[in-house]
Each structure stands twice: as structure tokens, then as C-alpha cells.
Amino acid sequence: MSPRRIKPERKLIGKIENPSELAETLKERIEKHKNKLITLAVVFLLIVAGVFGFDTYNASRERRAEADYAGIVKRWPEGEDASPKALEPVAVELEKHIEEFGTVISSRNAKLDLAKACFELERYEDALKWGKEVLNESGRDRSMMLLARYQVALTLEAVGKSDEALSYWTAMRTEGDRSLTREVEWHLGKGATRRGDYGKAVEHYENALRAEGTYPDEPLLRGDLALVKSRIVASGESIESGVGANPQ
Known part of the structure; x- marks a missing residue:
């Protein structure tokens, strides 16, 4: 038994066999929808430009944040200069940095440093606030998570919440x-x-x-x-x- 032969539709054959008519039809349709096509093209270009511009802006903002943070870290008092009086202005600068660049990835370093500064200044509630915020934002960054957990544990010990701190020390031992x-x-x-x-x-x-x-x-x-x-x-x-x- 021979396979059944599928016959193409006559209307379609007619259209294909008359290329000049097909070209004319396409031309008419393009002309008819020209404004729509132009609008779609413009919208597409605007979307592409917007995405590119947003990425460029974010990259620029990240670079500015990193440069600003590096400048603050250089002023962190060390050795004989490590006094609360010398550390207070650095804490203020870190707070301003976070207020301006708080959404960029590099701001987590600033938040962790602010937690340390608040701890040294005996502003323990603020130290816990920033330490826990970094811990929540650390995601899969194991090093950042470990440092934040350590800072929170130290702060809890300082305020007499040793039992609460114990869970953090236990987690660090497990890691x-x-x-x-x-x-x-x-x-x-x-x-x-x-x-x-x-x-x-x-x-x-x-x-x-x-x-x-x-x-x-x-x-x-x-x-x-x-x-x-x-x-x-x-x-x-x-x-x-x-x-x-x-x-x-």
C-alpha cells in the first residue's frame, strides 16, 4: 500500500506561483503598519539603551563607593592613635557612606567596619544592628558571614547575653x-x-x-x-x- 500523498492547498500554491503579487501584498502591509513597526523599533532601542545605561550607572556607582570606602579605611586609627576620640569621626564617615551607597555590594564591608567601630565605642545596640544586617546580607559569602557572626558574638558577650552568643560560637565551630x-x-x-x-x-x-x-x-x-x-x-x-x- 503506497503512502497517502498530502496535497498542498490550492490558495497557497497560487500565492507562491505569483511572486509579484506576493511582493506587492507585503509592500502594502508594511506601508499600512509602518508607524507601528517604527514605534516597536524605537521602544526596543530605548529598552536596550536603558538597560545599558542602568548597568553603566551601577558600575560607576560601585567604583565611587569603593573609592570612598578606601579613603575612610585609611583614616582608621591604629596603635597609639586608636582611641574612642579618634574613632568617632570614622564611624560618622562610615554612616554617611552607608547612607549614600547602602545598596551596593561593597557597602557590606563598610557596615561590618561600622559594627566594629560601634563595638569599640561601646555603642553595643548599634554594633548588633549593623553586625546582624551584614550577616543577613552575606548570602553565600562564607568569609563575610563568618566575620559578621564573630562580631555579633563578641557584642552579645559584651552586653552579658552569653547564652545567646553561644549559638554563634557553636556555628563558628561547625564551620x-x-x-x-x-x-x-x-x-x-x-x-x-x-x-x-x-x-x-x-x-x-x-x-x-x-x-x-x-x-x-x-x-x-x-x-x-x-x-x-x-x-x-x-x-x-x-x-x-x-x-x-x-x-x-
Whole structure:
């Protein structure tokens, strides 16, 4: 059985077989809709120009923000000049920078620096505000998230909210950044001591002593460790049994 042959429509064949008529028809249609076509072309060009212009403006704004921020950072007081009086003007400049460039990506650095400045100036509520804002904006930027989390944890410790700070120290321990291991383990040890979980406190303090770094220094860590061990002995437990008590 031979395949069925599909016959083309006669009207279409007629149109194709008369190219001059087809050309004339197209010409008439183009002329008829010329204004619409011109309008569409203009709109398209305006959209393209607008997108290009917006991107150019954003790039220019980002460069201006980076230059402004770099100038502020250079004025950050260090060494003997690091006093609240010298830091206050820098904090004011950072606030102005954020007000002007707060939507650009680089402004997160300025916000984190402002959190640090407010912490040094003992403006703890402002320090928490900016630190948490950076933490919320950090997205997948792990370094920025870690720095913001560290700043928030320090500030919470400063205002006596050690239990709330503990969740931040725990998160930093989970992330496994070696540069902060010593300090993080120390704070976790203090948290365990407050809870009366002396065995866990010993574990954290010993981890801190084994970790790299200079802060907290060894005498401070050994002093905290000795205090916890004395409490274990006073409770009638052995140091060995204390180390494994109440594992987390």
C-alpha cells in the first residue's frame, strides 16, 4: 500500500506561483503598519539603551563607593592613635557612606567596619544592628558571614547575653575555620562552665590549648582549665569521668 500523498492547498500554491503579487501584498502591509513597526523599533532601542545605561550607572556607582570606602579605611586609627576620640569621626564617615551607597555590594564591608567601630565605642545596640544586617546580607559569602557572626558574638558577650552568643560560637565551630578555633573553643568552654557541665568545659579548654593562635593566651586558658578541674574534684568525680560527662 503506497503512502497517502498530502496535497498542498490550492490558495497557497497560487500565492507562491505569483511572486509579484506576493511582493506587492507585503509592500502594502508594511506601508499600512509602518508607524507601528517604527514605534516597536524605537521602544526596543530605548529598552536596550536603558538597560545599558542602568548597568553603566551601577558600575560607576560601585567604583565611587569603593573609592570612598578606601579613603575612610585609611583614616582608621591604629596603635597609639586608636582611641574612642579618634574613632568617632570614622564611624560618622562610615554612616554617611552607608547612607549614600547602602545598596551596593561593597557597602557590606563598610557596615561590618561600622559594627566594629560601634563595638569599640561601646555603642553595643548599634554594633548588633549593623553586625546582624551584614550577616543577613552575606548570602553565600562564607568569609563575610563568618566575620559578621564573630562580631555579633563578641557584642552579645559584651552586653552579658552569653547564652545567646553561644549559638554563634557553636556555628563558628561547625564551620571549622582554624584561625578562630582557639578563641571559639574558649568561649564554648566558658559556656559549658556556666551550665555546670565541667567535663565538657575541660574538653573545650584543652581543645583551645591545642589550637593555633595566641588569643586567649596560655596562662588564661590554663587558669580556666584548672578552675574547672578543681570543681570536678570538689564534686567527687574524677577528671577522666568529667571529660566525658554530658557529651554534646
